[in-house]
Each structure stands twice: as structure tokens, then as C-alpha cells.
Amino acid sequence: MRIKFETWALFTAVVREGSFLAAGRALGIDPASLMRRINRLEEDLELQLFSRAEAGLTLTVSGRRLFREVAPLVARMEAALARKGAPGGEGAGSAPGRFGLACSGDVALDLVRDAAARIGARHPAMRWDFRVTWTGDASSARDDTFPAVSMRARTHPARKSRTEIPLGNVRRLCAASPDFLETHAPLLSPADLEELPAALTQEAAGVVAARDRIREVFERNGEYFPVELHRPTLFRQARSAVQAALDGEAVAVGIPEALLRPFFLEGRLVPLLRDWCMRPMVLEADVSARWRSNPVVLEFLEAARTATNEGEVR
Structure with missing residues (x-):
């Protein structure tokens, strides 16, 4: 039986967070979808990994044994992915371990939240850091610990010196x-x-x-x-x-x-x-130069462009 790495990463995330809801929020994944993935894992293994109760999830004996074996492997793999995805690191352009997303105002965040969740589901080793700013310019929120993408929705024209990438118009x-x-x-x-x-x-x-x-x-x-x-x-x-x-x-x-x-x-x-x-309101992305060739960032921008043009506000 071959089980994908992302499934093991989801399993360890649920154990760490203590519930499907908390793990879903941490990973940017719908908790119901996450629960289905874990249920399928239990079916494939023919083991009950969690005891489910109103108070939350607890590992069964089989679950604890499996977690002790799997968690170190997942941690090493996530660390390797983070190193490969780090700007300037070996193999730069692979999936980053942490992805910083700053949004100027809640409209920009609503427009890209679902896109972020979809990309996060495909790259469970990646962690999303969301930040909402009210400065009128999300790019001012970028710093060394928050390097990837800044988003904003604007109605008035941008200055010619700006570097934002237009993703679509919102009616x-x-x-x-x-x-x-x-x-x-x-x-x-x-x-x-x-x-x-x-x-x-x-x-x-x-x-x-x-x-x-x-x-x-x-x-x-x-x-x-x-x-x-x-x-x-x-x-x-x-x-x-x-x-x-x-x-x-x-x-x-x-x-x-x-x-x-x-x-x-x-x-x-x-x-x-x-x-x-x-x-119309124009959604724009300002991508740090060090991250512009990262495939996960490019995948996210394309998903955000599709969501914007389809008017997917949640």
C-alpha cells in the first residue's frame, strides 16, 4: 500500500492541533475535507487512529504508535521542503515551508482566501501566514519575516512606479x-x-x-x-x-x-x-522579487486570478 506524503503530513497536523477545525485553520484547508482525508487513511490502514468525542480528538493506541513512527519522517521532509523553497536556498523555486500573504483590507483577503486554501490543500507542508493591513498599501507590510506576496484591491489608478500585478476586475x-x-x-x-x-x-x-x-x-x-x-x-x-x-x-x-x-x-x-x-475594483499582487519564480507562488497567483474573475468572494 502506497500512501502519499501529504496524507501523513495531514495526519501529524491533526495530532499537533488536536482537532480537524484547528488543523484546517492552520493549513488553510476545509476541516470537512481534512476529516474525509483522515477517515480514508483509517480505512486504507484498517486502523482507528483517533477516538472522536465532543471534547475533541484523542489518539488510540494504534494512532500513538503510528504517530511516533511517522512524525519524525514528516518533520524532516517539511524541513527539507522549507530549505528548498527558501529564497536563495538550494533548489529555490520548490514549495516554501512558510508563505507570507499580506492583504490590504478584507476585500482583498476575501477574494484570495479560497485560492489560498486550494493551493494549501495541494501543498500541505506549506504554512500560510495571513496578515491584514489597513495602511492603504499592503506592500508596506512586507518585512524579512513576511516576504512573499502582498495583495490589495483598489478603485483608483495606480501610480506608474508601482510594481503590482493586476489579477482581475471586481464588479x-x-x-x-x-x-x-x-x-x-x-x-x-x-x-x-x-x-x-x-x-x-x-x-x-x-x-x-x-x-x-x-x-x-x-x-x-x-x-x-x-x-x-x-x-x-x-x-x-x-x-x-x-x-x-x-x-x-x-x-x-x-x-x-x-x-x-x-x-x-x-x-x-x-x-x-x-x-x-x-x-471596478482591481485586485493586484505585489510579489517580492526573490519569490517571483517560486512555482507555488505562481500557482497561487493563477488561482487568485481565476477566483477574482469568477467573483468568488466568501
Whole structure:
């Protein structure tokens, strides 16, 4: 019987973390998928490795014996992979042992979280370090211990000197709750937004004309319509802006469509101005020069590009 190394790595991770949930979070893998992999391992070995109870997992006698034999081998292999994947190390370009991912704001993180989980499932020896920054520029978060990739989602053009790699455009919409619409005049054009309370994210705010005014541009059939929002509330997290709309406090403006879609289906939010297009949000990656040829990084960027263009926000 031949069992893949990644299966043994998953087994030892579950033992170390003490539960499928904790191990899944550490590896960036869906806990249910991880549990299925361990169940399959037990079936292949015809051994029960864990005792399962509400209090958590405990190793059986067979599980403890197997862990003592397997854990040192997995540790040596993971160390070898980490050395090979380290920038400038022997065999650079192989899977890194740790992968640093900094995201400027929660929109960027939501767009790439599933992509990271999929790549992590294929490379279980790799560990993900996530960091969310609110500086407006995720690249400023990079340091010697966090070297690989910085992500950000922006609506306004990048400076020419920037080195980000564009991964795709994210469609943005406006939305409000049915209760809000019952107590306010109908929105027939973007101009109707100007006197309404608006909830935006700092990432999506675009060009700030003044402390109490935000400028947005809508487009339809080649016609451009600039709007100045006079009553904006800026949130650091997109979900906070959505919550303000759900609470009937404001119109959520410039929110990624996929983030709003579940609330549209539930009838808790109503899409507004669907005939008009807003400036899209562009997801960009800034990759450290030392990691640009790493195959796992390249695989992650391609997965993030696919997720962005499919609008996969979780």
C-alpha cells in the first residue's frame, strides 16, 4: 500500500492541533475535507487512529504508535521542503515551508482566501501566514519575516512606479434594504445618491474631495456621470458597510457584487442602479522579487486570478 506524503503530513497536523477545525485553520484547508482525508487513511490502514468525542480528538493506541513512527519522517521532509523553497536556498523555486500573504483590507483577503486554501490543500507542508493591513498599501507590510506576496484591491489608478500585478476586475454595486427604500425617494439615477446616507469602504472610496465628500463616477452606454456623496460613512471592512445597509442606516455603495449576492437572494438587500456601471475594483499582487519564480507562488497567483474573475468572494 502506497500512501502519499501529504496524507501523513495531514495526519501529524491533526495530532499537533488536536482537532480537524484547528488543523484546517492552520493549513488553510476545509476541516470537512481534512476529516474525509483522515477517515480514508483509517480505512486504507484498517486502523482507528483517533477516538472522536465532543471534547475533541484523542489518539488510540494504534494512532500513538503510528504517530511516533511517522512524525519524525514528516518533520524532516517539511524541513527539507522549507530549505528548498527558501529564497536563495538550494533548489529555490520548490514549495516554501512558510508563505507570507499580506492583504490590504478584507476585500482583498476575501477574494484570495479560497485560492489560498486550494493551493494549501495541494501543498500541505506549506504554512500560510495571513496578515491584514489597513495602511492603504499592503506592500508596506512586507518585512524579512513576511516576504512573499502582498495583495490589495483598489478603485483608483495606480501610480506608474508601482510594481503590482493586476489579477482581475471586481464588479461593484450599490444596495439598500427594503425598509430603507420604503422611507426614501426612489433612486432613478446616480444623482439621487448625493443626498442619501452612504456606507463605503476606505478601499472603494476612490478620490476623496473633502473630509465629508466622496467622489464616484457612474457610466452607462458611454455616458459618464460624476457623483459627490455628501453624507458618507467610511468603514475599514466591506462587511461593516454591508451591515450598515442591512440595518437600514445607509445605502452600501461600491461593494463587490459577490459579497452582496447572498443578501439579494435572501431579499434582505435590493440592488440599485443596475443599469449603471461603477469603476471596478482591481485586485493586484505585489510579489517580492526573490519569490517571483517560486512555482507555488505562481500557482497561487493563477488561482487568485481565476477566483477574482469568477467573483468568488466568501
